[in-house]
Amino acid sequence: MGMDFSTSVNALKVYSQCLKANGENLASAGAIAGRFKEILVTGSVSINNTTVAPQNQVFTLDQKPIRYIDQVGAPQASPEPLNFSIIGRGMVPVKDVSGNLGYCRNATFAMDKDKKLVNSLGQSLQVFKTDETGRILSNVNPKNPETLTTLNLKDQYIPPKASTKLDVVAELPVNSSGGNSMAWAMTVMDSTGHANTLDMHFTRTTVPDGIAGAYAWNVSLSDPNGLTTSINDAYKQVDNGDGTTAYGTTKVIFDGKGAILGYYDSSAGGTELSSTPPNLVLDWGNGSMQSDIAMNLGEIGSVQNMNVSAIDRPKNAKISANGYQAGEFSEFVITPDGYGVINYTNNQNLTYCRIPLSLFPDANSLEEVSPGVFRPNLYSGAADYFFPGEAGTGLLKTAHKEGSTIDSTDVYLKMIDDQANYISNIKAIEVKKDTFNRLIQST
Numbered sequence: 001m002g003m004d005f006s007t008s009v010n011a012l013k014v015y016s017q018c019l020k021a022n023g024e025n026l027a028s029a030g031a032i033a034g035r036f037k038e039i040l041v042t043g044s045v046s047i048n049n050t051t052v053a054p055q056n057q058v059f060t061l062d063q064k065p066i067r068y069i070d071q072v073g074a075p076q077a078s079p080e081p082l083n084f085s086i087i088g089r090g091m092v093p094v095k096d097v098s099g100n101l102g103y104c105r106n107a108t109f110a111m112d113k114d115k116k117l118v119n120s121l122g123q124s125l126q127v128f129k130t131d132e133t134g135r136i137l138s139n140v141n142p143k144n145p146e147t148l149t150t151l152n153l154k155d156q157y158i159p160p161k162a163s164t165k166l167d168v169v170a171e172l173p174v175n176s177s178g179g180n181s182m183a184w185a186m187t188v189m190d191s192t193g194h195a196n197t198l199d200m201h202f203t204r205t206t207v208p209d210g211i212a213g214a215y216a217w218n219v220s221l222s223d224p225n226g227l228t229t230s231i232n233d234a235y236k237q238v239d240n241g242d243g244t245t246a247y248g249t250t251k252v253i254f255d256g257k258g259a260i261l262g263y264y265d266s267s268a269g270g271t272e273l274s275s276t277p278p279n280l281v282l283d284w285g286n287g288s289m290q291s292d293i294a295m296n297l298g299e300i301g302s303v304q305n306m307n308v309s310a311i312d313r314p315k316n317a318k319i320s321a322n323g324y325q326a327g328e329f330s331e332f333v334i335t336p337d338g339y340g341v342i343n344y345t346n347n348q349n350l351t352y353c354r355i356p357l358s359l360f361p362d363a364n365s366l367e368e369v370s371p372g373v374f375r376p377n378l379y380s381g382a383a384d385y386f387f388p389g390e391a392g393t394g395l396l397k398t399a400h401k402e403g404s405t406i407d408s409t410d411v412y413l414k415m416i417d418d419q420a421n422y423i424s425n426i427k428a429i430e431v432k433k434d435t436f437n438r439l440i441q442s443t
Contacts, residue, residue: 069364070089070364072087072089073105074402075087075397075403076402076403077399078108078401080109081398081399082117082332082334082398083107083398083399083400083401084107084399084401085107085401085402086107086357086395086396089357089359089392089393090357090394091103091357091363091374092104092107092126092355092356092357092358093125093126093148093356093383094121094124094126095126095150096122096373097122100369100375102369102373102374103375104119104123104372104373104374105372106120106373106402107119107396107401108120109125111153111332114152115152116154121370121372124151125151126145126148126150126356127355128140128142128149128353129149130339130351130352130354131351132350132351132352133351134339134351142354142387143384145383151340151353153329153342156329156344156352157329158324158327158346159193160189160193160326161193161322162191162288162289162291162323163188163189164293164323166188166280166293166294166319166320167320167321168219168295168297168306168318168319169305169318170202170306170318171306171307171309171317172202172204172306172307172308172309174308174309179204180203181201182201182317183199183200183201183202183222184317185197185199185200186200186320187321188282188293188321189321189322189323189324190284190289190291191288191291192287193325193326196225196228196284197227198221198222198228199221199222199223200317201218201219201220201222201237203218203245205247207253208251208253208271209271210270211253211264211273212261213253213254213255214308215253215308217251217254217306217308218247218250218251219248219250219277219297220235220236220250221236221237221248221280222238226285228282228284229284230282231248231281232278232279232281232282233249234249234265235248236248250263250264251264251266254307254308257303258307258309259301259307260297260298260300260302260303262274262275263278265278277297279292279293279295280292280295324346324348327344327346328344328345329342330342330343330344330345332352333349336389336395336396336397336398337388338354338355338356338387338396340353340354340355354387355396356385356386357386357387357388357394358384359384359386360381361381
């Protein structure tokens with residue numbers, strides 16, 4: 001009878017844990033990325049001592065807690081743009097305030113006062129750093145968690161960048177009736193981030209002797225605002241003060257179809273054409289570093305940049321230079337494939353990091369160290385890192401949070417069964433206790 005009594009006590013403990021799990025499930029039914037927890041109950045028979053007599057056989061209920069972590073909840077819209085739902089498998093790496101690494105699917109991230117991305121559980125997002133083009137840094141191994149870093153956007157600033165390339169698109173007229181000279185303003189950034197306005201001139205000229213071209217145009221620059229101290233001779237245009245103008249030495253030669261035939265340096269003479277125009281070199285009056293700018297006027301045989309066509313007057317030229325002013329942090333954007341991009345106040349967008357997702361050989365065996373946060377153990381296996389969309393991991397859907405996978409109705413039905421088993425074992429214990437007391441009293 002003692003064995004029967006211990007069996008009921010064991011069962012009471014097991015179903016007590018089942019009821020506790022049901023309570024946790026009901027509390028998590030509306031939680032972000034809530035996961036169903038179940039106590040798997042199995043029975044076993046053990047033999048006491050070395051005999052096999054029936055009274056020495058003990059029936060025992062075994063319990064194994066399991067949480068179905070690998071399930072995927074439905075995405076729910078969120079007003080916070082940095083919240084994201086993982087549309088598929090995978091867990092994001094996070095760290096608590098003590099620096100302990102964990103994994104979760106609760107990606108309700110928002111920027112805290114220190115400009116870290118922290119979720120509603122107080123966990124900081126961990127990322128792999130990239131360069132501004134999105135390539136993983138050379139000192140980062142995207143398979144090694146030791147090279148993860150806490151995403152921190154504090155003091156993000158982009159220094160000014162001087163112009164290093166200038167693209168010109170212009171359609172020039174065939175006949176002088178369309179105009180022999182035209183000019184458009186253009187903007188060039190110096191090394192201090194100052195935007196400088198210069199004028200680019202297109203002037204009809206003669207095709208040099210010995211060159212089988214159909215049309216020739218001079219390309220030169222003037223500085224009406226006195227921003228430069230010098231422009232290199234290849235492009236410098238100067239008013240001689242006597243009604244004449246001295247142009248730069250660069251000529252664009254076109255063939256009979258209006259496509260670029262080559263570039264001619266009038267200071268060198270001869271009949272040689274170059275396949276590329278000379279660089280534009282500018283010295284500034286504000287102490288900025290010298291600018292050395294590659295000129296993209298068009299490829300040989302192309303009409304995509306500069307060309308000559310049968311029009312009465314030229315269309316507006318499009319002249320654009322790279323480079324930008326300094327910029328402060330404006331916002332952080334997360335892409336579906338996990339790139340973290342910083343937008344700056346100067347309209348520049350630079351990639352900063354990439355968010356990994358972790359897979360485990362048996363994610364359902366992970367150890368839950370705090371609500372919704374898990375760590376690997378011997379049974380789950382170690383984390384393997386991938387980027388969203390790789391190896392069956394999900395993409396990220398921003399401005400969304402993941403819903404719970406717990407069905408309250410199913411929990412209530414299970415609770416009824418567990419409650420019935422719990423009560424039946426209480427009654428069994430009471431009956432056995434009364435029977436035992438009567439036996440004692442009768443002796």
